[in-house]
Amino acid sequence: LMIRRPPRSTPKPSSAASDVYKRQTGPCGLSFLRSLHQAQSKGENIPEVVAFEKQESWGGLWNYTWRTGSDQYGDPIHNSMYRYLWSNGPKECLEFADYSFDEHFKKPIPSFPPRAVLQDYILGRAENSDVKKYVKFNTTVTSVADNGNGFDITYRNKKDDQTKTESFDKLVVATGHFSVPYIPEYEGMNSFPGRIMHSHDFRDAEEFRDKNVVVLGSSYSAEDVALQCHKYGAKTVTIGYRNNPMGFNWPEGMKEVHYMDKIDGNKAVFKDGTVQEMDALILCTGYLHHFPFLPEDLKLKTHNRLYPPNLYKGVVWQNNQNLFYLGMQDQFHTFNMFDAQAWYVRDIIMDKITLPSADELAKDIDNWVKKEEALEDAYQMIDFQTDYCVDLCSAVDYPKIDFELIRKHFYDWEHHKEENILTYRDKSFSSPVTGTTGPSHHTTWLDAMDDSMATYLDTK
Numbered sequence: 472l473m474i475r476r477p478p479r480s481t482p483k484p485s486s487a488a489s490d491v492y493k494r495q496t497g498p499c500g501l502s503f504l505r506s507l508h509q510a511q512s513k514g515e516n517i518p519e520v521v522a523f524e525k526q527e528s529w530g531g532l533w534n535y536t537w538r539t540g541s542d543q544y545g546d547p548i549h550n551s552m553y554r555y556l557w558s559n560g561p562k563e564c565l566e567f568a569d570y571s572f573d574e575h576f577k578k579p580i581p582s583f584p585p586r587a588v589l590q591d592y593i594l595g596r597a598e599n600s601d602v603k604k605y606v607k608f609n610t611t612v613t614s615v616a617d618n619g620n621g622f623d624i625t626y627r628n629k630k631d632d633q634t635k636t637e638s639f640d641k642l643v644v645a646t647g648h649f650s651v652p653y654i655p656e657y658e659g660m661n662s663f664p665g666r667i668m669h670s671h672d673f674r675d676a677e678e679f680r681d682k683n684v685v686v687l688g689s690s691y692s693a694e695d696v697a698l699q700c701h702k703y704g705a706k707t708v709t710i711g712y713r714n715n716p717m718g719f720n721w722p723e724g725m726k727e728v729h730y731m732d733k734i735d736g737n738k739a740v741f742k743d744g745t746v747q748e749m750d751a752l753i754l755c756t757g758y759l760h761h762f763p764f765l766p767e768d769l770k771l772k773t774h775n776r777l778y779p780p781n782l783y784k785g786v787v788w789q790n791n792q793n794l795f796y797l798g799m800q801d802q803f804h805t806f807n808m809f810d811a812q813a814w815y816v817r818d819i820i821m822d823k824i825t826l827p828s829a830d831e832l833a834k835d836i837d838n839w840v841k842k843e844e845a846l847e848d849a850y851q852m853i854d855f856q857t858d859y860c861v862d863l864c865s866a867v868d869y870p871k872i873d874f875e876l877i878r879k880h881f882y883d884w885e886h887h888k889e890e891n892i893l894t895y896r897d898k899s900f901s902s903p904v905t906g907t908t909g910p911s912h913h914t915t916w917l918d919a920m921d922d923s924m925a926t927y928l929d930t931k
């Protein structure tokens with residue numbers, strides 16, 4: 472539904488600051504729509520909003536599609552989701568303060584749910600918020616122009632191939648940043664006889680049963696894709712790290728070696744002298760922040776880090792405060808951090824939060840960036856991002872959630888992973904919203920081959 476801006480001469484209700492245009496309805500976009508719904512249900516006048524969603528459905532990366540490459544309209548596939556993905560962090564750490572897992576599932580569920588369960592949870596809150604009316608599905612924004620007062624947005628309806636331009640006062644970019652793959656090049660790739668893919672295109676580990684797989688990277692995708700391949704029967708899995716090894720106690724059949732130098736025929740040659748026969752090379756080499764629809768001066772340019780520069784409070788574009796970004800940082804915290812960000816942006820747009828002077832704003836950004844650059848390990852990073860969430864929440868009416876408990880959970884989770892990378896998903900955590908402790912799952916993660924919601928929730 473496209474809601475047109477009232478004519479300029481029409482006085483707006485005092486708290487309806489402006490019209491907002493928002494891109495995408497993944498978790499961040501849905502957080503923003505939820506924040507508006509919450510304000511409205513408290514009797515406040517919310518701004519007019521249109522959410523442009525290029526996919527057929529909402530949920531962002533939590534949708535699964537078999538497709539890779541292009542969609543049926545020729546657009547690049549947004550999705551980086553694969554079958555058998557289970558949460559890699561405790562669900563309690565990402566719980567919504569205003570919509571608990573207990574409320575959604577009507578019973579306690581274990582702490583590391585598979586994709587479909589998390590998707591159901593995210594969409595459950597969205598459905599309950601009556602916000603679908605704001606979303607234009609199958610609609611891609613092709614360009615944004617700063618008109619001095621706001622933005623002229625050009626968008627294309629993919630189904631009927633119609634293009635339109637409309638003006639809005641504010642722009643919230645919630646397009647995610649784990650969608651456009653960073654794909655490095657290695658000598659020997661062109662003549663490698665096997666399969667080369669990026670984790671963005673990884674769909675089903677079954678494909679690699681009895682195969683020798685090489686995985687490049689040392690972050691969450693490398694860890695999880697490598698473990699998936701092992702779990703579903705790959706013959707060997709060799710992980711090539713670039714800077715720091717993950718250093719887990721890998722099970723038999725898996726190893727971690729230093730950096731791939733080149734490919735020689737069907738062999739991966741590593742810098743530490745390891746030579747490994749391979750049938751498939753999976754590049755878990757991360758993603759690019761990619762905003763082709765934005766002009767250069769509005770584009771966030773950053774690698775995947777906890778505090779990207781030029782964003783006040785991690786969300787307000789320093790040089791044009793009508794522009795906001797959600798969820799653009801590297802993430803320990805996810806859904807409830809997106810909520811805190813959304814509530815914060817909402818309150819700026821609704822004139823409930825006043826931005827400081829340009830100098831103070833720059834100082835605040837600088838302060839966070841310097842702190843981030845001094846972080847030395849995962850525990851300090853958890854502290855940093857927890858403090859950031861607490862800081863945002865202190866300024867808004869996001870319902871109470873126990874961030875100290877979440878901080879502790881993340882610490883325990885890190886320890887569990889160090890103890891045993893195959894069993895950390897079998898642990899239970901308590902909810903920072905309801906206090907409920909997740910029950911043990913009926914099957915350990917390593918043995919659970921069926922990731923359907925029905926099987927997962929069948930706790931008898």
Ligand code: NAP
Pocket residue numbers: 556557558559560649655670687688689690691692693695696711712713714715755756757758775802
């Ligand atoms: P990422 O965290 O940005 O990590 C990118 C990795 O690529 C880094 O380890 C980097 O290594 C490595 N890299 C880049 N170029 C390389 C090269 N030429 N050779 C070797 N390594 C190279 O991206 P990600 O791992 O794809 O994770 C993205 C997000 O997806 C995370 O938020 C994660 O939690 C999420 N995820 C979730 C699940 C799950 O829930 N089960 C599974 C997978 C991913 P350096 O450190 O050396 O730069």
